Amino acid sequence: MIIEEVVMNIRDLSPEELEKRHQEKVFMESEHLMKRIQRVETDHGRDMGIRLNNPRDLEAGDILYMDDENIIIIDVMSDDLIIISPRDMNEMGTIAHQLGNRHLPAQFEGDDMLVQYDYLVEELLEELEIPFKREDRKVERAFRHIGHSHD
Incomplete structure (x- = not known):
């Protein structure tokens, strides 16, 4: 079929x-x-x-x-995700900027940002003291990379 x-x-x-x-x-x-x-x-x-x-x-x-x-x-199937829960707009802006510089795709559910697990992101979040947790979770859509180059 x-x-x-x-x-x-x-x-x-x-x-x-x-x-x-x-x-x-x-x-x-x-x-x-x-x-x-x-x-x-x-x-x-x-x-x-x-x-x-x-x-x-x-x-x-x-x-x-x-x-x-x-x-x-x-x-x-479930993905190994980092669920980022910024406490305020400053934390959201900080982590969004950091992840954007790394061209990491993200999804949003309510006030949470979801990214696929990466130990470097985990270390960054710990360093910035931004709340997060790691969990296996199903997502409805694929994590899509945005095509972009630094010219």
Whole structure:
């Protein structure tokens, strides 16, 4: 089976519609969410190819296939993350500037900044005394690097 487009995301589907279908999941690492072409396997052993016609990143909960009886959903594996919890705008600006200089991609959930684990970032946060914790957590979207060069 070749998937050329995402049907929808499960957040757009009613719980009743979801529950009436046999569910299979494709477990992906967050970095694979950016790949337009790849081969995957569901948790039931079904091989699938993904070759998206439209250039878009996949997201947790994306539906790759759905009929009246079955549904195949993307689930993202946990990442080793640093959850940064600045106490004020000064700390947020300081760490955002530091991470931006290193071109590290970040995501935001509420007042927290999420970055993939890096021991140098951990040391920096300890040195700056900015609150953080390390945890395994699922993200909905890939950590995307922004293309930029210093000219």
